[in-house]
Amino acid sequence: xxxxxxxxxxxxxxxxxxxxxxxxxxxxxxxxxxxxxxxxxxxxxxxxxxxxxxxxxxxxxxxxxxxxxxxxxxxxxxxxxxxxxxxxxxxxxxxxxxxxxxxxxxxxxxxxxxxxxxxxxxxxxxxxxxxxxxxxxxxxxxxxxxxxxxxxxxxxxxxxxxxxxxxxxxxxxxxxxxxxxxxxxxxxxxxxxxxxxxxxxxxxxxxxxxxxxxxxxxxxxxxxxxxxxxxxxxxxxxxxxxxxxxxxxxxxxxxxxxxxxxxxxxxxxxxxxxxxxxxxxxxxxxxxxxxxxxxxxxxxxxxxxxxxxxxxxxxxxxxxxx
Ligand SMILES: Cc1ncc(C[n+]2csc(CCOP(=O)(O)OP(=O)(O)O)c2C)c(N)n1
Ligand SMILES: [Mg+2]
Numbered sequence: 001x002x003x004x005x006x007x008x009x010x011x012x013x014x015x016x017x018x019x020x021x022x023x024x025x026x027x028x029x030x031x032x033x034x035x036x037x038x039x040x041x042x043x044x045x046x047x048x049x050x051x052x053x054x055x056x057x058x059x060x061x062x063x064x065x066x067x068x069x070x071x072x073x074x075x076x077x078x079x080x081x082x083x084x085x086x087x088x089x090x091x092x093x094x095x096x097x098x099x100x101x102x103x104x105x106x107x108x109x110x111x112x113x114x115x116x117x118x119x120x121x122x123x124x125x126x127x128x129x130x131x132x133x134x135x136x137x138x139x140x141x142x143x144x145x146x147x148x149x150x151x152x153x154x155x156x157x158x159x160x161x162x163x164x165x166x167x168x169x170x171x172x173x174x175x176x177x178x179x180x181x182x183x184x185x186x187x188x189x190x191x192x193x194x195x196x197x198x199x200x201x202x203x204x205x206x207x208x209x210x211x212x213x214x215x216x217x218x219x220x221x222x223x224x225x226x227x228x229x230x231x232x233x234x235x236x237x238x239x240x241x242x243x244x245x246x247x248x249x250x251x252x253x254x255x256x257x258x259x260x261x262x263x264x265x266x267x268x269x270x271x272x273x274x275x276x277x278x279x280x281x282x283x284x285x286x287x288x289x290x291x292x293x294x295x296x297x298x299x300x301x302x303x304x305x306x307x308x309x310x311x312x313x314x315x316x317x318x319x320x321x322x
Contacts, residue, residue: 003076006054012210013276015053016046016269017283019070022079023241025287026069026086026100030245035086039100042070044240047268048173049074051213052141052233055221061109061127062141063120066101067173067239068113071143077105079286080293091297097308111140117178118144118151121170125157128166128224139224141169141217147178149187149194158232162198165229169220170195172234173207179243180254195232207235208266238263 005011023043029035042049049070056062056075064071072082077093085092085103093103104112111127114120124142131138148154149172161168172191176183192202201223205216213235220231240260242248273279 001057003053003056003058005076006050006074009211010273010275010279012050012054012214013269013271013273014279014283015050015074016210017280018079018286019043019046019049019073020269021283021287022069022073022082022290025083025291027241027245029083029086035100036088037099038245039069039086040067040244041239041241042067044263044268045173045175045207045237046070047210047213048171048207048235048237049143051207051210051235052143052169052171052217054210054214055217056109056139056141057137059109059137060139060141060221061111061124061131062143063111063124063127064103064113064143065120065145065148065173066113066115066117067145068101068103068143072103072105072110072113075105075110076108077103077110078290080290081105083290083294084297087294087297088300089294089297090300091293095308096297096300109138118148118154120144121148121154121157122160124168124170125161125164125166128161128168128230129164132164132166137225139167139169139221141171141221143171143173145178146172146174146176146183146187146191147181148172149183149191155194155198158195158198158200158230161230162200165227167224168230169217169224170200170230170232171217172232173237174234175237175239177239177243177254180252182254191234192232200230200232202232202234204234204236207237208263208268210268238266240264240267 023041030038053074081093088096101115121142124140128140195202206212
């Protein structure tokens with residue numbers, strides 16, 4: 001059974017709108033100082049998260065990135081709890097201790113956003129291998145950017161997934177840049193070529209088209225679930241905002257205004273769905289309630305600052321400084 005909130009075009013549009021509006025609110029909260037430290041906005045890339053998650057079942061899992069809000073929301077995380085996480089409040093997905101780059105909800109198969117570029121991939125392969133060993137039908141989607149293509153750990157993960165025939169769908173969100181570095185001048189060969197070198201079927205898809213992503217992800221998920229092993233999708237996409245909210249402080253000019261404008265013309269949210277305006281209103285109300293929940297959530301008690309630093313059962317060595 002696919003994720004119920006992504007089962008039809010209206011649900012997929014609603015979720016893309018939720019992600020876009022969430023990111024706009026998060027940006028506002030960063031600018032006003034409510035969110036400390038900033039975020040990596042996902043605006044522009046919504047069709048990738050939603051298209052891939054639309055091909056997943058509720059029990060399937062994912063690993064995410066530093067730009068993770070879209071993946072987490074697409075899999076079904078509560079927007080109020082994600083906002084509370086950004087604020088560092090106790091009502092957050094992780095009690096406010098993870099923040100934007102470490103949002104997780106294991107109950108929904110969200111194994112975590114991740115601040116280390118490429119680091120979600122080995123987690124995904126491990127989770128998929130564990131499911132395979134247990135005889136469970138779980139598929140794991142692993143999102144990463146073009147920048148991760150040059151991380152050794154990603155190549156090691158592709159290799160292990162291939163030899164173990166692990167049920168992983170590797171999803172490369174090629175948005176053209178790793179921070180300010182153009183992929184065109186940083187990635188030797190091609191994204192799909194890397195997967196092909198490990199014997200993994202790979203395809204490139206229009207990452208601005210949610211239905212194209214869903215169709216390609218559907219083929220990959222089907223292959224993984226039926227024992228056919230991993231697949232690799234390169235989704236061509238673009239981030240509409242800065243790499244990080246901090247970027248506005250530096251006058252960076254690595255992307256031409258015309259380039260940004262031409263990708264904005266291909267906005268994945270452009271739709272002719274007749275119910276789009278009603279959905280937009282519905283999402284605005286949902287997000288207002290989510291913001292209310294997050295803002296009303298308590299600040300953590302400073303006395304709990306060192307909680308969760310050790311796995312359960314372990315104690316700091318006596319005398320060790322905390
Ligand atoms: C291992 C590692 N190296 C460097 C960084 C700093 N860093 C954070 S995001 C980023 C760029 C990542 O680019 P990409 O994978 O294309 O993802 P995008 O930001 O475009 O979504 C870098 C270099 C990091 N977090 N982890
Ligand atoms: Mg990138």
